[in-house]
Amino acid sequence: MTKNNFAVETRGLRKSFGSVEVLKGIDLQVERGTVYAILGPNGAGKTTLVNILSTLIRPDSGTAQVFGLDVVHDADKVRGMVGLTGQFAAVDEELSGRDNLVLFGRLTGYGRKAAYARADELLDAFDLTDAAYRHAGKYSGGMRRRLDIAAAMLVMPDLLFLDEPTTGLDPRSRNGVWDIVRTLVDRGTTVLLTTQYLEEADQLADRLAVIDGGTVIAEGTAAELKASVGSGTVHIRLTKPEQRALAEQVLQRELDAAAVRLHAEPASLSAQVSDPELAARLLTELSREGIETVQFSLGQPSLDEVFLALTGRPAEEEKEENVS
Amino acid sequence: MSTNQPKLLRVLTVSSHPNRPNALSAVLTFTWRSLKKTVSQLPYMAIDVLIFPVIFLLIFTFMFGGAISGSTGNYLQFLLPGMLVYTVTTMTVYIGISIKTDIDRGVFNRFRTLPFWQPAAIIGTMLVNLLSYAAALATTIAFGLLLGFRPEAGLTGALLALLLVIMYAFSVSWIFACIGVVAKKTESITSMTYIVLYPLMFTSNVFTDTSTMPDWLGPIIAYNPISLASTAARGLMHGTATAQDLITALAGMALFILVFAPLTFRLYRQKAKQ
Numbered sequence A: 001m002t003k004n005n006f007a008v009e010t011r012g013l014r015k016s017f018g019s020v021e022v023l024k025g026i027d028l029q030v031e032r033g034t035v036y037a038i039l040g041p042n043g044a045g046k047t048t049l050v051n052i053l054s055t056l057i058r059p060d061s062g063t064a065q066v067f068g069l070d071v072v073h074d075a076d077k078v079r080g081m082v083g084l085t086g087q088f089a090a091v092d093e094e095l096s097g098r099d100n101l102v103l104f105g106r107l108t109g110y111g112r113k114a115a116y117a118r119a120d121e122l123l124d125a126f127d128l129t130d131a132a133y134r135h136a137g138k139y140s141g142g143m144r145r146r147l148d149i150a151a152a153m154l155v156m157p158d159l160l161f162l163d164e165p166t167t168g169l170d171p172r173s174r175n176g177v178w179d180i181v182r183t184l185v186d187r188g189t190t191v192l193l194t195t196q197y198l199e200e201a202d203q204l205a206d207r208l209a210v211i212d213g214g215t216v217i218a219e220g221t222a223a224e225l226k227a228s229v230g231s232g233t234v235h236i237r238l239t240k241p242e243q244r245a246l247a248e249q250v251l252q253r254e255l256d257a258a259a260v261r262l263h264a265e266p267a268s269l270s271a272q273v274s275d276p277e278l279a280a281r282l283l284t285e286l287s288r289e290g291i292e293t294v295q296f297s298l299g300q301p302s303l304d305e306v307f308l309a310l311t312g313r314p315a316e317e318e319k320e321e322n323v324s
Numbered sequence B: 001m002s003t004n005q006p007k008l009l010r011v012l013t014v015s016s017h018p019n020r021p022n023a024l025s026a027v028l029t030f031t032w033r034s035l036k037k038t039v040s041q042l043p044y045m046a047i048d049v050l051i052f053p054v055i056f057l058l059i060f061t062f063m064f065g066g067a068i069s070g071s072t073g074n075y076l077q078f079l080l081p082g083m084l085v086y087t088v089t090t091m092t093v094y095i096g097i098s099i100k101t102d103i104d105r106g107v108f109n110r111f112r113t114l115p116f117w118q119p120a121a122i123i124g125t126m127l128v129n130l131l132s133y134a135a136a137l138a139t140t141i142a143f144g145l146l147l148g149f150r151p152e153a154g155l156t157g158a159l160l161a162l163l164l165v166i167m168y169a170f171s172v173s174w175i176f177a178c179i180g181v182v183a184k185k186t187e188s189i190t191s192m193t194y195i196v197l198y199p200l201m202f203t204s205n206v207f208t209d210t211s212t213m214p215d216w217l218g219p220i221i222a223y224n225p226i227s228l229a230s231t232a233a234r235g236l237m238h239g240t241a242t243a244q245d246l247i248t249a250l251a252g253m254a255l256f257i258l259v260f261a262p263l264t265f266r267l268y269r270q271k272a273k274q
Ligand SMILES: Nc1ncnc2c1ncn2[C@@H]1O[C@H](COP(=O)(O)OP(=O)(O)OP(=O)(O)O)[C@@H](O)[C@H]1O
Pocket: A017, A018, A020, A022, A040, A041, A042, A043, A044, A045, A046, A047, A048, A049, A087, A196, A322
């Protein structure tokens, strides 16, 4: 067992189902104590990757280590350190929420009393006390997701896998899950999550990898990825709305006829810029023409734009793709 | 959701790492789980343990009684011990179905990542199924007594017969447990009932004395596990059991358990590890 700084390290990970090659050589390094997001459209292989890392399925070739332990050869030890909340809730629908936690608690090794105590405090912290005695099969999606995360928290894992933890949740529930992730990271757990929401990766992740078609097509911090795409948006609000036509001309001239967007609000306009230095020159040009601005800001591209630039497709459209 | 951050932090800061549970407590945990589920399914269970045994006992006693033994009273004396075997045999399929259902459900993925002795899931469920077998057997005997059945070896004989039939059911359960683990679809387990169990049941000596059947069927009937169990149960019930009857019946059960229990465990663990 080699000591290293990585919670997860994979090399050339491959996996096929029949003739379908799902992972075509994945190399990843996740540092301890960080949140790492795997981003990708439907069918990209996110769940397959998470299942390999959490020892549920075996890779065809390549290696994967969790805290320096091989997920195939040291599967039992790895299981002792990781928690998994899969894409589809792994709870017993015919038992109440409380009984679910007691069941899993007992199977984790808690004594009877300790299992009930742990179940009750988890129910309380995850806001499930009112539904404690209802069958988990009757829970709403958000409640089931919380129960599933709570089940992964019976003993604190050193590494937690969350496979699309907020898909199908309303914004409030999503925020709740984000709180949980942040709390976990504060106390030192490493979190590896998959998501289709770029905002989620942006909000939570220290680093992220975009996978598409079974390979990593981009890796880095959200800022790095955005910078690598190399374009941002400049937002301008004018003091005098009547100067907007003039401002538009200046923008078009300076930015080589890049698309300038006129907003519904009469004093606002925005445009894509490929180079931050251009934006600085723009500001000078505007004041030289006597155009006063209330607001002049340079925004980074959104991850949506990044995704589009990387895959040639917008992130949202992918959702319809996986019908076959 | 309005998660309570301080509460959350406290709950998530606990760093208790219990030792992995021993095999016995894992089995008991699954027994508890299975009991919880059984309680919520009591109405359906009632059909199996109360209504079916009564209906079949009535049907076979009054339909075949006159034709086979000349009188229903005589026939009941012959039929009832076999009916005990018949009743539990049809129930053993359930263990296969519940194992398969578990494997198909999301909860199996959670079980697989927990550090307990995996076969506990099967044994725990099976132990609770034994309770329902016992209930069905009790119904059959009670109703038989009502219809005029009298065990010639008295209470001891009846209890011994009951014990033997439960052991038989336990041994056959392993076959279905094994099928439950490997089956691709739940339906294929149910169809095994028709393909394997019913032919075996009707070529056994549960309903008729085998001496009236054609010679070529003889060996099939003689080594049919259902026949072996029926003969032994009948012998215990009426005090006519020979040592050989009992030994062959018990040997057959032991064989099933020795072959299918380890096989089931192996296949299940493979499935859990994949
Ligand atoms: N057990 C399996 N047998 C056959 N094919 C599979 C299996 N599991 C996954 N696949 C295939 O592998 C591909 C990747 O699946 P995976 O579930 O890893 O994608 P994903 O990125 O998690 O997608 P989603 O966003 O929809 O959850 C898909 O084409 C899927 O059909």
